[in-house]
Amino acid sequence: MPVPFFRPDLSEDAVNTVADVLRSGWLTSGPQCAAFEAEFASYVGGETHAVTVNSATAGLHLALEAVGVGPGDEVIVPTLTFTATAEVAAYLGARVVLVDMDPNTLGADLDKVTAALSPRTKAVMFVHFGGYPVDLTDLAETCAARGIPLIEDAAHAIPSRIGPKHIGSFASDVAVFSFYANKTMTTGEGGMVVTRDTAVAARIRTMRTHGIDRDSFARFTTRNDQWRYDVIEAGFKYNMTDFAAALGRHQLAHVDAMRLGRTRAAGWYDAALQGLPLDLPPRPSSEDTHSWHIYPVRLHGGLEARRQVTELFAARQIGYSVHYTPLHKLTYWSGAAILAHEGYPAADAYFEGCLTLPLFPTMSRAEVDEVVGALKEALAC
Known part of the structure; x- marks a missing residue:
């Protein structure tokens, strides 16, 4: 039985929602984006402002720009992340300082983040x-x-919560969520920036569309002087389309139900993988909410075990991925980033055998069993 790495949960109602926007004639940022922002801010809570963007990468770039990161500054980034978390600092001429991971959370080691702070640190990025x-x-x-501003790369983290508080509603200065095709909710491509700082939100809104002081929907729907606008900064082209926002609104309404589907599948994995030569994904306390964007395991047999598993997965048409090759192992960042003198032993050990198994909201027990069966066969268990 083929098992995809990810299958989006898109109903006919979702398709019709997008089709209605296409029929409306207004395709770029407009009323759907405005409504999506209001609904997302309400969902996250904490008196936040929400700003739609065309990718989480764009959102991270805008966030760093809005808090003042520039040439010569340093930005602390975990080495175990996708390159986008770091590259946005490079866009602004800043240096990236890489820190090791915490095996208990797979996020950055908070003690190492604190130790890396210096007078040159302009922002901290946490994933x-x-x-x-x-x-x-x-x-x-x-x-x-x-x-020092704290930015949360929350690309994987809707609807993750600490107790009743949603990620992005407290602690950090800015949080950025991703709606990429295989994320916990999707608009195909897209993202949302969340902040409690009104000035930061205003700056991001301006910079996401060329540094223009009036958004296109306001300019084209105002009766008087609709053509007038000013450019107050050299901005970017990072706005979201209205049909993407319409899909986002539909997905947001179902995001908790989709999390339950992923949580159910993760529970099936937990039970079936007991006793195998691998480490299961870490999980938070029972008071907190894990979004279960992915299900990563660490194979005790390291690189050779991963080769055996991925070859059989490919033969059986079972999807998989690796999250992630640590940044310090990649050609660009090994030369461009500021690296820790002691190296990255935790990330190196994790990467040796990490493998991400298929996980999606509509995953069936039979599909989980297919993945587990192939995994056991490859590991000769």
Whole structure:
């Protein structure tokens, strides 16, 4: 039985929602984006502002720009993340300082983040890896005392919560969510920036569309002087389309139900993988909510075990991925980033055998069993 790495949960109602926008004639940022922003801010809570963008990468770029990151500054980034978390600092001429991971959360080691702070640090980026929610209250207080903005890369983290508080509603200065095709909710491509800082939100809104002081929907729907606008900064082209926002609104309404589907499948994996030579994904306390964006395991047999498994998965048409090759192992970042003298032993050990198994909201028990059966065969268990 073929098993895809991911299958989006898209109903005919979702398709019709997007089709209605296409029929409306207004395709770029407009009323759907405005409604999506309001609904997302309400969902996250904490008196936040929400700003739609065309990717989480764009959102991270705008976030760093809005808090003042520029040439010569340093930005602390975990080495176990996708390159986008770091590359946005390079866009602004800043240096990336890589820190090791915490095996208990797969996020950055908070002690190593604190130790890496220096007078040159202009921002700290933290990734909630796989949707595992990490309480950043103490780190936020440390950063605030030094005047250093804390940015949450929350690409995996809707609807992750610490107790009743959603990621992005407390602690950090800015949080950025992803709606890429295989994320916990999707608009195909797209993202959302969330902040409690009104000035930061205003700056991001301006910079996402060429530095223009009026958004296109307002300019084209105002009766008087609709053509007038000013450019107050050299901005970017990072706005979301209205049909993407319409899909996002539909997905947001079902995001908790989709999480339950992924959580159910993760539970089946947990039970079936007991006793195998691998480490299961870490999980937070029962009071917190894991989004279960992905299900990563670490094979005890390292690179050879992963080769055996992936070859059989490919033969059986079972999807898989690796999250991630640590940045310090990649050609560009090995030369461009500021690396730790002691190296990255935790990330190196994790990467040796990490493998991400298929996980999606509509995954069936039979599909989980197919993956587990192939995994056991490859590992000769």
